[in-house]
Structure formats: structure tokens, C-alpha cells
Amino acid sequence: MARYNLVVVEKIHEADDTCSLRFELPAEVADDFAYSPGQFVHVRAVVDGAPVERSYSLSSAPQVDPHFQLTIKRVESGALSPFLVEQVQRGDRLEVSEPQGRFFDENAGPARHYLLFAAGSGISPLYSILKWLLGRERGDRVTLVYASRCESGIIFRAELDALAAAHGERLRLVHVLSRPAPGWTGESGRLVADAIERLLGPRDAGGLPEIAYLCGPEAFMASVAEALEQRGLAPRDIRRESFATAEAVSADALDDETTVRILPEGTAEDTPVAAAPQTELTVAIDGEEHSIVPQPGETILAALQRAEIDAPFSCQEGTCLSCMCRVEQGAVRMRRHELIGLTPEDLGEGIALACLSKAEGTRVRVSFEDV
Ligand SMILES: Cc1cc2nc3c(=O)[nH]c(=O)nc-3n(C[C@H](O)[C@H](O)[C@H](O)COP(=O)(O)OP(=O)(O)OC[C@H]3O[C@@H](n4cnc5c(N)ncnc54)[C@H](O)[C@@H]3O)c2cc1C
Ligand code: FES
Numbered sequence: 629m630a631r632y633n634l635v636v637v638e639k640i641h642e643a644d645d646t647c648s649l650r651f652e653l654p655a656e657v658a659d660d661f662a663y664s665p666g667q668f669v670h671v672r673a674v675v676d677g678a679p680v681e682r683s684y685s686l687s688s689a690p691q692v693d694p695h696f697q698l699t700i701k702r703v704e705s706g707a708l709s710p711f712l713v714e715q716v717q718r719g720d721r722l723e724v725s726e727p728q729g730r731f732f733d734e735n736a737g738p739a740r741h742y743l744l745f746a747a748g749s750g751i752s753p754l755y756s757i758l759k760w761l762l763g764r765e766r767g768d769r770v771t772l773v774y775a776s777r778c779e780s781g782i783i784f785r786a787e788l789d790a791l792a793a794a795h796g797e798r799l800r801l802v803h804v805l806s807r808p809a810p811g812w813t814g815e816s817g818r819l820v821a822d823a824i825e826r827l828l829g830p831r832d833a834g835g836l837p838e839i840a841y842l843c844g845p846e847a848f849m850a851s852v853a854e855a856l857e858q859r860g861l862a863p864r865d866i867r868r869e870s871f872a873t874a875e876a877v878s879a880d881a882l883d884d885e886t887t888v889r890i891l892p893e894g895t896a897e898d899t900p901v902a903a904a905p906q907t908e909l910t911v912a913i914d915g916e917e918h919s920i921v922p923q924p925g926e927t928i929l930a931a932l933q934r935a936e937i938d939a940p941f942s943c944q945e946g947t948c949l950s951c952m953c954r955v956e957q958g959a960v961r962m963r964r965h966e967l968i969g970l971t972p973e974d975l976g977e978g979i980a981l982a983c984l985s986k987a988e989g990t991r992v993r994v995s996f997e998d999v
Pocket of ligand 1: 668682683684685686699700701702703704705706707708709710749752753870871872942943948
């Protein structure tokens, strides 16, 4: 994963405790920093003498915005976000990785109705996706439901209101406040199933197929997802971006009951894989090959991290899809996670998530190239 020291060329105050940082992209890094809507980068800095790294979504949109922008909300007593929001200034340099993640599916197929649900700083990737969708000339429609605590906490408020005014029927924007001040005439309260159904209205039988993108705290995404499933959306059409970094999954938890076996594309499902006391794992990544032996209790990602091999990852819980790899030899066991964004076709092509998988058998080869 390429990383560069990028210069901050603009800092914008967006809302309570939130700023955007725009970076200069020198011509020699432009290819590495080409990105898709809704992707994120890793930002590294030294704060109080200690290196710290966190992920931030791009709030700018490719082919729409001339700038490369992150939007950061300050987390109380956080290691990095207070430094970025309060101390970083125009002209400073930050180490930024090339964009990662597969949250958004650009869909070249028929038009859709996109249901975007954001809470707080979860607006960042959805703002990128929204601008990109509105920028392409197709029959897509978008509904953005954006939950904030209070009016002064609404990030990109003026820009969102201007987009809604400019795009008429194509964009419906609903602000929802959890703690509105007296005088607020818009929506308020928690986004529970009844409220979501009322906001969205009945599904139009002959209307566009719906797909939902969610980003915000886990409890917010769980209740929105539940309401959308009740509305009839299939789980694979409810995509989430989690800002939380979970405790790494232990491979000990990956037993036969809770896992699926993933084999190289074209391999018969019942191909036997002999149990082996130790597995030799070969990994192709960034044009190099590494051979390692995972220890008991290690996922593939954990084994790579122990060997200091720079594999892409973020959430470590199967939601961001950063750690996708392709099984090319042998087999891996991956935790059966009903909510992950991998399709049955992906599994059939040997695609696995390194953070949820352990290598199985004597020899396993996985590749992070062109996945
Ligand atoms: C894929 C991805 C994309 C992300 N995109 C963005 C983005 O666009 N904008 C953005 O502001 N953040 C984003 N985040 C979150 C970001 O990476 C950091 O987790 C966040 O800035 C807090 O980091 P910190 O070092 O300041 O706090 P930490 O030192 O990591 O945490 C301090 C305390 O705050 C709690 N905490 C951590 N994160 C949050 C949170 N989000 N809300 C409430 N409490 C929290 C922790 O549990 C801990 O107790 C993203 C995360 C991921 C995984
Ligand atoms: S690190 Fe996010 S899916 Fe594996």
C-alpha cells in the first residue's frame, strides 16, 4: 500500500468540532490516489511523540470535485482526531495512504433508487457518493436521510441544501435532529422502523430497485438495517461502512459451524483438504511474494501483521472489505458473516476476507493483487 507525505492546502471549518482538510496531489502520485466514491485513506501522524494511524473517508467525489478532501470530527480524548481538527494547519504535511475500500458499487446496470442513511461524521463517504451519483447523467434517484444531534452539528448543511434545491425530484434530503432546539420544524427523534417507513413512504411497485448505504454508529446502522429489511430490502442491498475498529477476530473462533470454506475458482466444492499440523501460507502482495507460517489462533491478516507485511485492512470485522484477497491454492475458512458485502459469486471466485479467515491444509496461497 503506497503512502505519501501530502501537503494540506486548505482547512475548512464545517460544523461543531468538524473540519475538512484538502490535500495537494502532485502529478507523480495522481495515479496512486485515483479513487472511487466512498473510499477511505489511512492517515499517519506523530502526536506527542507517538505514531498514530486512523482511517478517514474521502468526502470529495471523483470526476466531480477538483480537490482531494477528508472530513474529520473531533472525538473527545482521541489520539488523532483532536490533533487533526485543532492543530494541523495549511502547509503542514501528513502521511496518507492510497485510497482503500469497496463500500460503494458504481453499478453500470439499470437505474436505482439509492437510500443513503448517515449519522454525524458518517456523512463523509455518503457525501462523496451523493455528489458522484448526481454528477452522472442517469435516471437514478437518491434519498439522503441525515441524522445529526443539533443544527450546528449538521456537516455540509449549506452544500446539501443547495444540492437538494438544484436537483429537484432526483434528490430528496431529510435532516433529522436528535436534540433539536425550540423552533426546529424539521424531523426529530430516533430513526426507528416506524419513522423510517414514514420518511421513505411505501415502495412503489413499478419503481426503481432500491439499494441502501449506511454510515454512522453501530446502533444507528443496526436499527436502520432492521427497518430496511422489514421494508423488503435484501441484506446484500443494505451496505454499511463502519467507523469502529473492532477487536481483531481470533481464528480460534472460526470453527466448522460458523465458517464457509473458500477454494480457488473452478475447484469442486467437495475437494478434500487434509488437516495439517502446520500450514505454509504464501502471500502475493504489492508485486512481492512472502511465505509465512500462521500460528494457532491467527487469522491470515493477523499472521501478515505479525510478519510486518503491509496488508490492507481497516475494520477487522468484515465490514469494510479492505482486506479482500483471492485464494489461489489450498483452502481458507472464513467466518460466515451474514452482513459482509461479499456475494456468492465472489465466494465462487475464491474471494475471502483476510481478517475473518484462517488458512487450512498444508499449503495455501492467497493474492491481494487485482482483487
Ligand atoms: C473505514 C473508516 C472510515 C472512517 N472515516 C472517518 C471520517 O470520514 N471522519 C471521521 O471523523 N472519522 C472517520 N473514521 C473514524 C476514525 O478512523 C477514528 O476512529 C476517529 O477519528 C477517532 O480516532 P481518535 O484517534 O481521535 O480516537 P481514539 O484514540 O481511537 O479513540 C478515543 C476514544 O473514543 C472512542 N471513539 C473512537 N471513534 C469514535 C467515534 N467515531 N465516535 C465516538 N467515539 C469514538 C474510542 O472507543 C475511544 O474510547 C473512520 C474509520 C474507519 C474504520
Ligand atoms: S479489515 Fe475490514 S473487512 Fe477485513
